[in-house]
Amino acid sequence: MASPPFLFLLLLLWIPLFAAAPDPTAKTYIIRIDASSKPSIFPTHYHWYTSEFAQPTAILHVYDTVFHGFSALLTPDAAASLAGHPAVLATFEDRRRRLHTTRSPQFIGLRNQHGLWSESDYGSDVIVGVFDTGIWPERRSFSDLNLGPVPARWRGICQTGVRFTANNCNRKVIGARFFSKGHEAGAGAGFGAIFGGINETIEFKSPRDADGHGTHTASTAAGRHVFKASLGGYAAGIAKGVAPKARLAIYKVCWRIAGCFDSDILAAFDAAVNDGVDVISISIGGGEGVSSPYYLDPIAIGAYGAVSRGIFVSSSAGNEGPNGMSVTNLAPWITTVGAATIDRNFPAEVVLGDGTKLSGVSLYSGPPLNGKMYPLVYPGKSGVLSVSLCMENSLDPATVRGKIVICDRGSNPRVAKGLVVKKAGGVGMILANGVSNGAGLVGDAHLLPACAVGSDEGDRIKAYSAANPTAATATLNFHGTVIGTKPAPVVASFSARGPNSLNPEIPKPDLIAPGVNILAAWSDAVGPSSLESDTRKTEFNILSGTSMACPHVSGAAALLKSAHPDWSPAAIRSAMMTTASLVDNTMNPILDESNENRATSYDYGAGNLKLDLAMDPGLVYDVTDADYINFLCAIGYGPKPIEVITRSPVNCPTKKASPENFNYPSIAALFPTRGGVTTKTFIRVATNVGEEASAVYRATIEGPKGVAITVMPGKLMFSEGVRKQPYYVTVRIDEKNATIGESGSAFGAVTWTDGKHVVRSPVVITQINQM
Template identity: 40%
Template sequence: MITSSIKLLIPTLVGLLCLHFARFSTASNDNERQIYIVYMGELPAEQTISLTDVHHSLLSDIIGDETIARKSKLYSYGRSFNAFAARLLPREAELLSKKEGVVSVFKNRKLKLLTTRTWDFLGMSEKIKRNHQTESNIIVALIDTGIWTESPSFNDKGFGPPPSKWKGKCVTGVNFTGCNNKVIGAQYFNIGESAPPDEATPADTEGHGTHTASTATGAAVASASLYGLGEGTARGAVPSARVASYKVCWGYGCMDVDMLAAFDAAIADGVDIISVSIGGSVRSFTEDSIGIGSFHALKKGILTVCAGGNDGPYLGSISNVGPWIMTVAASTVDRRFETDVELGNGDKISGIAINTFAPKKGLYPLTSGALAKNNATFGNSSACDYGTLDKEKVKGKIVYCKGAGGDYVVKELGGAGTVMSNDQDMDTAYATGSSASYVTLKDGLKIEKYINSTKSAQGVVYKTRIVNTTAPFIASFSSRGPQTLISNILKPDIAAPGVNILAAISKFTTVVGHENDKKTSIFNFNSGTSMACPHVAGAAAYVKSFHPKWSHAAIKSALMTTSKPIKVKEGGELASGSGQINPKMAVHPGLIYDINTTSYVGLLCKQGYKDKEIALITGSGKYNCSKIQRGKGADGINYPSINLQVKSRETNISAVFYRRVTNVGVGKSVYKARVESPKGVSVKVVPDILLFSRADQKRSFKVTLKGKFVDKDSRYLSGSLVWSDTKHEVRSPILVSLPIS
C-alpha cells in the first residue's frame, strides 16, 4: 500500500519528470495550443481568495490577455490539491513553470489504461503470476439471475474445450444465444414457477448475474466504462477460468426450491467454486436451502462463497452464517464518485452519485419540493413524493428534495435536475435517472436556506467525476455480526470490495433499472455484498489454481489468515471479519487451518442439533451424535478466527480454544506466536513456538482467554494472534463480544 505522504509526493515527482522532458523536446508546432497541467502542490492552509481566481491571475500574467486566459483554462482542481488545466503554447508553459508557487507544468498525455480498479487495488495486476493451464480447468458456478453470454467479458477467444470433468449442460431459452468455451454451462430453475413458462430462460434480464460472473471470472475488456466513468480494463480475478451459470432468481425473488436445485446441479456438474450473492433472514440450518446446499458442496471439496447481506450498520444483521460457508462483507475502494452542485451565490457543494448527465448550459432556476408543491392532500412535497409537485413550478428547474428517489418524479415533470439530501452514510454512490446528486442533510439545509433567501435562486448539477480517497472501509450497508446460530463462530469471515464496482451487465436491463429508464450500457456500477462475494469467489479460484488439491477449508483459511485488517468505526471484526482479502499473499499462506466434514457434524452436535436434524443437513442417512467425537474448546472446531460470546459485561471471560495448523510451506520452519491481547483480557498460547521439519506436517496448540470487560460502553473486545516465521504472517483475529440484547 502507498502511504499518504508518498501519495503527496508522487504528483510532484511525476510533474517534475514530465517538465524535464517537455523542456528538452520540440513541439510539432510552437504556435499550437495544447493541454497542460499546472501543479501547485498542497491546498493553501488559509484560503483567503478562491483558487480559481489565483489560477486565472497566473494565466493572465503569462498570456497577457484576461479574456484569452479565461477561455484557456479548462478546469481548476481544488479539493485535495492545488492545480489547474489549461490550453497553452509551449513558451507559455515554460514561463508558468518558473512562476513562484508552481511545482511543475507538464503536457497532458494519453496514458495506458489499467483495471477498472478493484483487482489492482487488491494487488492483482494484469501481469500477476498465473498458472493458466490449471486456471482454465477451474469452473466457477454463479447461482444468480442468469447470464448474458454475448457480453465481451465472456469472449472465449483462445479457450479450448471445457474441462473433461465438466458434466453440466447449456439449455435453450428466450433471448439466449447459447454457451461457448468461456461460459460452458447455463441452466435455469423455475420449479417455484416464479416466471411464466414462456419467459423461462437462462438469459439474465436483471443484470445482477452477469455483473457478479464478470467480477469473478471476466475476460479482460479494454476501455470499459459507464459513459466515460471508471474507464479502464475490466477483468475478473481468473480470466482464464470457466463460468457455469445457474439462474434461480426471477423478478421479485429467489425460491428455496430453485436454490437447492441449483446446488444439486452445480455439485454434480463438477464445479470448483460456488458464488452465491443471495441471502435472507437467518434460519436454522435445517430450514436453510443455502446452508444445506453448501454443506453438500463442501463434502465434494467445493467452497461456497456467500454475500453477508445489506442490512448494516445494525449489529446482528449478518446472514449466510454456516461455518462451512465463506461469508463476505463489503468494503470500499480508493475512489469516490463526486457529483458537485454549484449554487448561484458561488457556493459549491460536493455530493455523491453516479450521474452520467452533463449540464447543457450554465446555471438553471432552482427551487425546492416544498415551494413546488401542488394542492394534493397526500404525500410529502418536501421529499418530492409522487403526485405532490406542480408541473409548472418544476419544469426547467433543478429541484431540491429532502430524501431519496425524487429524481424520477422531477424528470417526469420536465425538471432540469434534482438535488436530494440523504441521512445515510455517504459511502455509496447510486445511479440517477436524470441529472442529480445526493448531498448530506447539513448541505441540504444550506441549499434550502439559499433557495429561501432569494426570488431568483439558481444552481447546476455537474456530471460525476472520480476522485481518489482513503480506503478500505466497511460499507455502511454491509451486514454485521454477531450471528445467533453458532455464537462462537465469527461472521462475516472476510471483506472484499463491494462499493461502486464496475462490471458487465445484461443488454436487457438499463443503467438505473427504473421502468422509465431508457439509458443502456454493457458495463455498469453496482454496490452491495453481492458485489463483494464474487471478488472472494474469484480470489478463491485464483488460490485453487496454484493448489488444485487443497480442501475448501484450506482455501478459506489461506484467504482469511493473509487478509489485511480494516479499521472499522463501529463493530470491529463483527463488520470486517479477518479483514480485506489479499489474493496474492493467500497463494503462499505458510500455515492453514484445515477442517473435515466430521468436524462440522461434531460442531452441530455440540450446538444441540438433534440426530434427525443433522441427517437432514448432511443428507447421509441417520446420525448418532453420541458416537461422534465432538471438538474440544469454546467453539469446538479448527476455525481460522477466534471468537467468544459472553452473556454480559459482568461475566468473567474464561475460555480455551484448541487449534491445529498444517505447514504448507517448503522444508523446515519455526513459527513464533505474537499476541495482541484485547483490552482487559490476557491471552496465553501454548506452545508459543511451533517447529516443522517438513511440508504437510501438523502442529496443535491452545489459546486461553481470561479477563473481563473493563469498558462499560464497549460491546466487543478485539485482538489478534499472529504466527510468524519471518517469511509468513498467519493472522487470526481474537474477538470477545456480547450478544444482541
Template identity: 40%
Template sequence: MKGLVVLFPVLFLFLGSFFGDAAAAQGSKNGVYIVYMGAAASGKGSLRDDHAQLLASMLKWKKNSIIRSYKHGFSGFAARLSAEEAHALSKKPGVVSIFPDPVLQLHTTRSWDFLKIQTDVLIDSVPSPSLNSQDQESDTIIGILDTGVWPESESFNDKDMGPIPTRWKGTCNAGNDNVSFSCNRKIIGARFYDIEDDVVAKGQSPRDMVGHGTHVASTAAGQAVQGASYYGLAAGTAIGGSPGSRIAVYRVCSPQYGCTGSNVLAAFDDAIADGVDVLSLSLGGSAGIVRPLTDDPIALGAFHAVEHGITVVCSAGNDGPSSGSVVNFAPWIFTVAASTIDRDFESDIVLGGNKVIKVFIISFVNPNKYNWGESINFSNLQKSPVYPLIYAKSAKKDDANENAARNCDLDSLAGALVKGKIVLCDNDDDMGSVVDKKDGVKSLGGVGVIVIDDQSRAVASSYGTFPLTVISSKEAAEILAYINSKRNPVATILPTVSVTKYKPAPAIAYFSARGPSPLTRNILKPDITAPGVNILAAWMGNDTGEAPEGKEPPLFNVISGTSMSCPHISGVVAAIKHQNPTFSPSEIKSAVMTTATQTNNLRAPITTNSGAAATPYDFGAGEVSTTASLQPGLVYETTTLDYLNFLCYYGYDLSKIKMIATTIPKDFACPKDSGVDSISNINYPSIAVSSFDGKEGRTISRTVTNVAGNNETIYTVAVDAPQGLNVKVIPEELQFTKSGQKLSYQVTFTSALSPLKEDVFGSITWSNGKYKVRSRFVVSSKSSKSY
C-alpha cells in the same frame, strides 16, 4: 431497506415483486414445500430407498404434485402440498425436515486494481503469483447461481482458452433460446429452473433478463475487455478475478417467481454432479428471519457441496448497518461483506457567486466549485450557476405537510414554485426513493434535484440525463446557509466524472450486513470483506431502461451490494484452487481469512462509511488480499468432523445428523459436552467466544497445517488484545519440519472484568518472518444482546 432502491434503481424497481417482504410471504403461500431427506445414497444419481418409496407414493397420491427431485448431492424433492399433507409427510421415515419453499433475495473494473495496490502497499510478504493475470490458464470451474447470463458479452469470449475440462459432466440447456444462446469454452454449462420442472414455456432459458447474474459472473471470471466503461465513466480494462476459469451458469431467479429455495436446491444438486469447484451465490434471506439449518435451502445445499469438495461463497446481505443483520451464516459457507474502493463518482454543485465562499475555497481552480455530490448523471445543464435554487420546504403546497414537502414527497410541492428550479430535498421520512423524488420534481418542471442523504451519499446510483446528485447533511448545511443568505440563490449540477485514488478506502459500505451472527455468537460472521460499491462489470445487452435518453443500452453497468463483493471472493477462491489444487474448501477459506488486511490506503485502520472504526462484526477477518492468500503459509482445516460436532453442539440429535451427512464415521457420536459454547472449539480460522465469564475464563484449541513446503521453520505468536482482556497462547512457538504437518495450540481468555462492558476484539498472529497468519477473535459476555 431504503437503500436497496437507491442501490439498484432499475433492478429493484423492476424486480420489486420478489425481492421484498411481500415476495417472501407470497413464496410461503404458493403451496410448494421442500421435503429434505438428507444425504444421497450414492454419487451416481440413484435414489435412496426411502426417497424412492416416498416419491412413488407421492406420485400415486397426488398426480403432477412433484416440482423437483434431488438425488445427486443430497436426497429429497419439492412438491405442491397442503399444510396438513406436509405435516403428515414430516412423520414419514427418512424425512429430515419439510418446510415451505422460501423466496430469497438477490444481494445486489477498478476493484481488482485497488486490491492489488492495497496488497502491494500494505503487505510485506513473499512474492506471489499475480491474480487475474490475463494469460493465466485455469481449468477451475465457477458455478454462478443467479439470474442467468448474457453470453454475447465480450467478457465471456473464449479466445485462447483450451478445451473444456474432461471432468466436466454438465450440460448447456438453452431452452427456448437455442437459436441465439450458446455455450463455449468460457461458459461451459448453463441450466435454468422455472416453477414447472417438465414444461419449458416461451422465453425460458439461461439467458439473463435482469443483468445481475451477468454482472456477477464477469466480476468473478470475466475475460479482460479493454475500453470498458459506463458511458465513459469508470473507463479502463474490465476483468474478472480469475479470467482463466470456466463459468457454469445456473439461473435460479426469474422475474415471474423470484429466487425460490426449491430452484436453489436443484441447482446445488446439479452443480455437485456437474463437477464445479466453486459456487457463488449473491442471494439469500432477509435479516431477522432465522430458519433452522435444516429449513434453510442455501445452508443445506452448501453443506453437501462442501462435503463434495466445493467451496461455497455467499453474500452477507444488504440489511446493514444494523447489528445482527448478517445472513448465510452457516460455518461451512464463506460469507462476504462489502466495502468501497478508491474510485469515486463525483457530481459537483456550483453555487452562485458569494464572496465568503469564494475566499473559503480559493485554492480551487473554480472558486465556486464544491466537490460534494455523489451520483451518476449526464446532466446537460449549463456549467455556470444560472438556475434558481430552492429548498423544497419553501415550495410547499398550501394544504401539504411541511415534513412531506421538505422530503419532496408526492403531491406535496407547488408546481409554480418548482418549475425551472433546482430543488434541495431531504430524504429522511422513508416515504419514497430518490428516484421518486426525481420523478416528482421533474414532473413539475424542475430542472435538477439535490438530495440530502448521509447513507446513500456513499453509493452512486444512475439517474440518466436528469441532473441529480446526493450530498450529506454536513454539506447540506453549507448549501442551506447559502440559500438563506441570498435573495436569488442560483446553482447548477455538473455531469458526473470519475475520481480515482480516493481516500480513505476501503470503508465498510453502510448497506453491508453486520454481525454478530443470529445463529450463534460462537462463530464470527461475516468472514471477509471485498469490494461491493460502484463496481463496473458486464451487463445484459438489451437493457433500454438502463440507457440514458438518446443512448444505446450499456454493455457494462455500475451497481453496488454484497452481491458484487461475493464474486470478488469467488474469483480469488478460484485462483487459490488453481494455485493449490489439493486445498479443501476450509483450507481455501483459511488462506483468504488469515492473510486479510485491516488497513486502508491512509495506512490507518479500516473504518465504516460513517468514519467510525470498523470491527470484525463489520468486516470479519478484514479485506481480502489477492496475493498473500495464494501462499498462506499455514491454514486452519475445518474438517467434516468439525461440522458434525457443530451440529451436535447446536442441538441436533445423532440420528438426524447421520441422515444429513454423506461422509460420517461409523463410530461417530456427539461429544459428551455438547453445549453451544463448545462451538468455539471447531477449528475455524477466526475465534468467537460468547457468554464469557472473566473470572472463570475460557480456553480454546486450534490446529494449523503447514502448507509452505518441507523446510524446517518456526512460527512465533503475537497477540493484539484489548484493554481489560488477558490472552495467553500455549505454546508460543510452533516448529514445523515438513509439509502437511499439523500442530495445535491453546488460547486462554481471562479478565478481571465480569461481565465485560461490551464485545471486545483482537487478533492472534503466527509469523516466521516470511508469512503472517492472523486469526481475528471476538469475546462477548453473557449480557451481550442476542439476535
C-alpha cells in the same frame, strides 16, 4: 358408438380430474426424505415420491445430490400430514429471496504476469458456477478466444430456451441452466403454477439475463480482458474479472420481478454439484425475518452438500448495514462477504447560490447543467414522508417544475426517485443520505442530472433551502472518474454487520471485498438504471452491493483453487482471511463509512481481501466433514436436523464439544455480563502449507485493556513429518477494567509469524446478557 349413459358416466369421471377448482391455500413446500427408507419395490426415488407422498403434477423438483427429497405444491394440511410420515425428516415452506445488489482486481493485489494471476494461469480450467439472474452471453467479457477445450470433467448442459441456443455456450460459458418451477408456483396468487408464471413480456424463460445482475456478477468473477470498457465514459479502461480464464457455468435461479425461490436454488445446487463446478458464487440472501436454523435454510443445506464435495461456496453478507446483527448466510461452511470501497470515485458537486460547494458522487452521463443556477426546493419540508422520499406520484409538478429537487434516500430505489422528479418536471435532483447511511455514497446512472450527498451535506443543503425559501438556487457539476481516492478501502455503509445472530461463536462476515461502484458487463434487456423507462443500451454498468463483493471472492477462490488444487474450501477461505488487510491506502486502520470511525471485526470480519498474500499464507485452519458435524452437535442440533443437512445419520457424543472450538480462522470469546473475572480457553489446529516444511512460527498478541489473551505454546514447530500443530488460546476478561464498547464487544488478535508469513486470527470478545 358409446351409448349416452356411458358417455354421461365418462363425463362425470372426467370433470373432477380437469375442472376442479384449485385449492387457493396451496403453497410450495420442500420435503426432506430419509433416502434409505425407500422400499425396494420402487425403481427410483421419484417413483416412490409420486406413489406415496404427492401427485406427479404437484411435484416441482426432485433432489438427489446435496439434498434428498422433493418440492411440491401442497395444501398446508397435506404438508402437515407428510411431516408425520416416518420417512420424512423435515418439511419447510418455500421462501422468496432477494439479490444483494475494472479496477478492483488490481486493488485486491492482482498484477499482470505476476503473483497469483501468473501462478494460477488466471484461473484456467477452474469452473465457477454463478447462481443469479442468468447471462447475456454475447458480451466481450464472455469470449472464448484462445481458451483451451472445455475441461473433460464437466458434465453439465447448455439448456436452451427463449432467445438462448446451444451456440450461446462456448469454451468460456461452458454451461447454462434455468430453474423456474418454484418461481412459477410461488409468484402468482394461490395456484401460481396455473395462473401465475413467467411474464415473458419482460423476462426470458431461458438462461438469458433480463435483469443484468447475473451478467454483472459473472463477469466480475471471471470476465475476460476487455479493452475500452466504460459506462458512458465513467471508469474507462480495461475491464477484467478476478479469474479471467476461469470457465463459467450459469444457473439462473432469480427472476426480474418475483426474485429467487428456495426450491429453485436447492435444485441449482443439486445440478451444479453433479455438473462438476469447483466454485459456487451466490449473491442471494435474506428472505423475510430472522435467519433460519441451518436445517431449515436451503442455501445452507445446498452449500453444505457442495462444500462436503470440495466445492468452495461464497455468498454475499447482505445490504442491511450499518445495523448490527444484520449479516446473512451464516453457516460456517459458507464464506460470507461484506462490501468495501476501492480507490476510484466518480465525484460530483453541488454548488449553492451562496457559493457553498458540497461534494457528492454521480454517474450521470447526459447533457450537463453547464453551471446554470436553478431554483432549489425540498418538498420534504411538508413533513409528508412519501414526499420527502420522492415516492411515485408524490411530487406536485407546480412545486418542482424547473427546479433542482432535494430527495431523501430510502424506501424506493435511488434511480426511481430521479425518475419521479423528472416526470414532475424537475431539472435535477440532490439525493441526501439519512443518518444511518452517513457519508456512504454510491454512484447511479440517473436519467436526469443528479448528485448523491452524505447526511451532513444533505442537512446543510436543506438548511440553506429553508433559510431562503424563495431565493435558494443550486447547480450540479460532474467531474468524471478519479483514481487514487484516499482513504480506501472503507467499509461500505450498506454492508451487513455482525455479530452472527444464529451462532455468535462463529464471527460473520468473514471478510470484505470490493463492492462499491464496480464496473462489469451488463444485459441489453434493461438500461443501466434498471428502470423500465430507461431505453439506453450499455455493454457495462457500475453497481454497488455485497452482491458485487461476493464474486470477487468467488474469482479469488478460483485462482487459489487453480494454484493449489489440493486445498479444501476451508483452507482457501482461511488463506484469504488470515492474510486480509486491516489498513487502507494511507496505512491507517480501515474506517466505517457510516460514521467515519475505525471499523471493527463486526464490520469487516478478518479484513479486506488481499490476494497477493493469500497465495502463500503459510498456515491455514482446515476443517473436515467430521468437524462440521461436531459443530452442529455442539450447538444443540439432534440427529434428525443434522441429517437434514449432512444426508447421513449421525450420533452426537454424550459430552458435546464447545462450538467455540470449531477450527475457524477467527475466534469468538463469549462472556456473561456481570461475570467479574472470567476465563475461557479455545483450541485451534494450524496446518503448514508453506514451501518450507521445517518452519517455526511465533505468536504475538493484541488485546484490549482489561482483557488478557495468552497462547500456549507460544511457538509452533513444523517439520516434514509434522504438518499440523494444535495450540490453545486463553482469554481472561476483568469486567471491571475491560474496555468494552457500546456494542458489548472488544477486539484483539492472535498472529503467527515465521519471519516471512503473517497469519492473523481476529479475536472477538463479547459480553452476553444472561437470562
